[in-house]
Amino acid sequence: KNLETGEILKDAVTNTSSDPTWAKDNKTLFYTSKNPITLLSEKIKRHVLGSAETQDVTVYEEKDKSNYIGVGKFKNGNYIAIYSQATLSSEIRLIDAATPLAAFKVFQPRMKDVLYDIVALADKFLIRTNWNAKNFRLMECPLDNTGSAQWKEVIPHREDVLIQGIEEFKSYIVINERKDGLVKMRVRNLTDNAEHYIDFGEAAYAANFNINPEYNSTNFRYSYTSLITPASIFDYDLFSKEKTLKKQQEVLGGYDPKEYITERLSATAKDGTKVPISLVYKKGFEKNGNAPLLLYAYGSYGASTDASFNSSRLSLLNRGFVFAIAHIRGGQDLGRQWYLDGKLLKKKNTFTDFIDCGEFLVKEKYTGKEHLYA
Numbered sequence: 001k002n003l004e005t006g007e008i009l010k011d012a013v014t015n016t017s018s019d020p021t022w023a024k025d026n027k028t029l030f031y032t033s034k035n036p037i038t039l040l041s042e043k044i045k046r047h048v049l050g051s052a053e054t055q056d057v058t059v060y061e062e063k064d065k066s067n068y069i070g071v072g073k074f075k076n077g078n079y080i081a082i083y084s085q086a087t088l089s090s091e092i093r094l095i096d097a098a099t100p101l102a103a104f105k106v107f108q109p110r111m112k113d114v115l116y117d118i119v120a121l122a123d124k125f126l127i128r129t130n131w132n133a134k135n136f137r138l139m140e141c142p143l144d145n146t147g148s149a150q151w152k153e154v155i156p157h158r159e160d161v162l163i164q165g166i167e168e169f170k171s172y173i174v175i176n177e178r179k180d181g182l183v184k185m186r187v188r189n190l191t192d193n194a195e196h197y198i199d200f201g202e203a204a205y206a207a208n209f210n211i212n213p214e215y216n217s218t219n220f221r222y223s224y225t226s227l228i229t230p231a232s233i234f235d236y237d238l239f240s241k242e243k244t245l246k247k248q249q250e251v252l253g254g255y256d257p258k259e260y261i262t263e264r265l266s267a268t269a270k271d272g273t274k275v276p277i278s279l280v281y282k283k284g285f286e287k288n289g290n291a292p293l294l295l296y297a298y299g300s301y302g303a304s305t306d307a308s309f310n311s312s313r314l315s316l317l318n319r320g321f322v323f324a325i326a327h328i329r330g331g332q333d334l335g336r337q338w339y340l341d342g343k344l345l346k347k348k349n350t351f352t353d354f355i356d357c358g359e360f361l362v363k364e365k366y367t368g369k370e371h372l373y374a
Helices: 311-318 336-340 348-363
Strands: 028-034 041-048 057-061 068-073 079-085 090-096 116-120 125-129 137-141 152-155 161-168 172-179 182-189 195-197 205-209 219-226 232-237 243-248 260-268 274-282 293-296 322-326
Touching: 028 068, 041 068, 079 116, 090 116, 116 161, 125 161, 137 161, 172 205, 182 205, 260 348, 274 311, 274 348, 293 348, 311 322, 322 348
Parallel strands: 293 322
Antiparallel strands: 028 041, 041 057, 068 079, 079 090, 116 125, 125 137, 137 152, 161 172, 172 182, 182 195, 205 219, 219 232, 232 243, 260 274, 274 322
């Protein structure tokens, strides 16, 4: 559709998925093409306005059926990228968005057991990778020389911090990190490398990047919730450090977060590992072993279980229940090793961690054996 005139063009693209990506010429479109039987995206095609779909050119075809592919454009608009990723390795191809007929060039050929993703800044690429870095590290390279031999370290690997993602702006980057089972938002000024962390103000919570399409902005939008804070959207000024609540989930029937208390505890597993527990209860709760407690956990596929709000849980809390989340191994709450220590021959840890958290909560009199539910 021509948004200026309202005209519906004859152009059509079928059997596709994900986001179509425009080149800078305002007439060339890249898109994923699905296998008509398996529905897997196997090809990236190029469409030029005014041409028939049968004339569309395949610019990339993925031969490895274990890889998922997609196409997109970086926030500054200068590059179009084709992504190909399996569980343990990835590969990216690029062209300048101003030259849509050019051949895509490999950023760095796929390496065994190496994942990487990139963002484009004005003068360099940033690379988030697990290359010799189980919890990922941040690296950089020139725009015109992108092979791994040119990668230089910006933020080193840390055993206790998982780097989960990067949000780029013209003058700032925001790094999504996970430490002690909690998301931390690290803000770096690209002019002088000054850094600070966003203060979320609660003991247990869930936070993540929201949609931030504008490259030339100092406004960073993020999602936030906790066991007592309904799902919220905040705007954060990267320069002034001021945060503004833009929207919050409405709780029908009325809700006062001051009536509830949230805690972050740590249970010791049989092998000595400290396992975090997030919990919430209504004011007036007495720690005497008599309260009913619902213990929840999910420990698989590296899926982290953050402390988020659920209005349907209030009926339990209002009737005296404690609700607790055990951040057991098998998830990625405490980094990549937390996931690896809860899979395959170490899968047993997922279940013994859950049991140990339950026994800890009984011992600390948050509940009793007769009142522990799971």
